[in-house]
Amino acid sequence: MTHRILVTGGAGFIGSAVVRHLTDSTTHHVANLDKLTYAGNLESLNSVANSSRYQFYQVDICNAAALDKVFAEFRPTAVMHLVAESHVDRSIDGPAEFIQTNMVGTYTLLEAARRYWNALADDAKAAFRFHHISTDEVYGDLEGTDDLFTESTPYAPSSPYSASKASSDHLVRAWQRTYGLPTLVTNCSNNYGPYHFPEKLIPHMILNALAGKPLPVYGDGSQIRDWLYVEDHARALVEVVTRGKVGETYNIGGHNEKRNLEVVETICDLLDEMVPWVVRGQACSYRELITFVKDRPGHDRRYAIDASKIERELGWMPQETFESGIRKTVRWYLENHQ
Numbered sequence: 001m002t003h004r005i006l007v008t009g010g011a012g013f014i015g016s017a018v019v020r021h022l023t024d025s026t027t028h029h030v031a032n033l034d035k036l037t038y039a040g041n042l043e044s045l046n047s048v049a050n051s052s053r054y055q056f057y058q059v060d061i062c063n064a065a066a067l068d069k070v071f072a073e074f075r076p077t078a079v080m081h082l083v084a085e086s087h088v089d090r091s092i093d094g095p096a097e098f099i100q101t102n103m104v105g106t107y108t109l110l111e112a113a114r115r116y117w118n119a120l121a122d123d124a125k126a127a128f129r130f131h132h133i134s135t136d137e138v139y140g141d142l143e144g145t146d147d148l149f150t151e152s153t154p155y156a157p158s159s160p161y162s163a164s165k166a167s168s169d170h171l172v173r174a175w176q177r178t179y180g181l182p183t184l185v186t187n188c189s190n191n192y193g194p195y196h197f198p199e200k201l202i203p204h205m206i207l208n209a210l211a212g213k214p215l216p217v218y219g220d221g222s223q224i225r226d227w228l229y230v231e232d233h234a235r236a237l238v239e240v241v242t243r244g245k246v247g248e249t250y251n252i253g254g255h256n257e258k259r260n261l262e263v264v265e266t267i268c269d270l271l272d273e274m275v276p277w278v279v280r281g282q283a284c285s286y287r288e289l290i291t292f293v294k295d296r297p298g299h300d301r302r303y304a305i306d307a308s309k310i311e312r313e314l315g316w317m318p319q320e321t322f323e324s325g326i327r328k329t330v331r332w333y334l335e336n337h338q
């Protein structure tokens, strides 16, 4: 079946990978709905902008009337909802935008989807999907255990960002249970790869190192994150929206638990290999730029995902290891940074 997929947040880091994947590797039609905040970048979609199967709407998900118009005009068979304020540090400095976009925005989108869905014929109603894309940060902190997050791990968010995402996950599940809207939820670990906004850990470290600036690592750098290459995430999301079971949650992760310091050191070692840093004839290592800074308040120590459900039920597996994905990523920044 060829779908008409409305992707919210398609100008963002993960959304743009989803739009590129849908346009390049499937026959589905795609509408990208994005407000273009500081985090939206249409250049990440240059390769698909002229496709007859792609269109763009510059719309705020908090604007109900504008959403109704998009639904009426594009007539989606599925929604993939990626819009969010997504940066934890920004949520600590100013949570209001996170409450507005992640909670009020998701509510506004759910209601627009429900109005549209209610008016569909029975077969189109049954085939419709609302896929909400979320984070493993809703599960809180695994410090001091070897446990993994499963789909039934209780929610315990620590930051304003993860609390606002947890709220939006609950809203989506309630719209399924109360109104019957056919929803799916995915919770994924940290993504990395091309077109990542420079404030995030991996691009920040690559770009600072290339500029000879300090590489600030929070605390002692021993916080553990599970990393997934963004194109592997995009493939997983398309599997879920097209083949996942309504009402289900799928955890997505890359089996790549790494300490933050290990990630930064790996980037330094790759840069040493690809763009050797020589000062007055002496070879230096980018590792010399690492500096330890005051830890983020409420910083979770460890996240780790059990992705066995999506692997078993939908046959999805990541194609990149951390070693292959981080090498591709560093090379991409070397080729594309100004």
Ligand code: NAD
Binding pocket: 008, 009, 010, 011, 012, 013, 014, 015, 033, 034, 035, 036, 037, 038, 039, 040, 041, 059, 060, 061, 062, 081, 082, 083, 084, 085, 086, 087, 101, 105, 133, 134, 135, 136, 165, 187, 188, 189, 190, 191, 192, 197
């Ligand atoms: P991002 O910050 O790169 O992109 C967010 C996009 O949403 C931007 O294009 C922005 O312009 C748009 N946007 C923001 N507010 C809007 C509004 N009110 N109306 C319309 N558009 C608006 O985010 P990302 O890193 O690509 O994350 C996408 C989704 O995946 C988020 O829901 C996030 O919680 C989730 N997620 C991210 C990660 C990660 O590692 N980045 C991991 C797991 C889950």
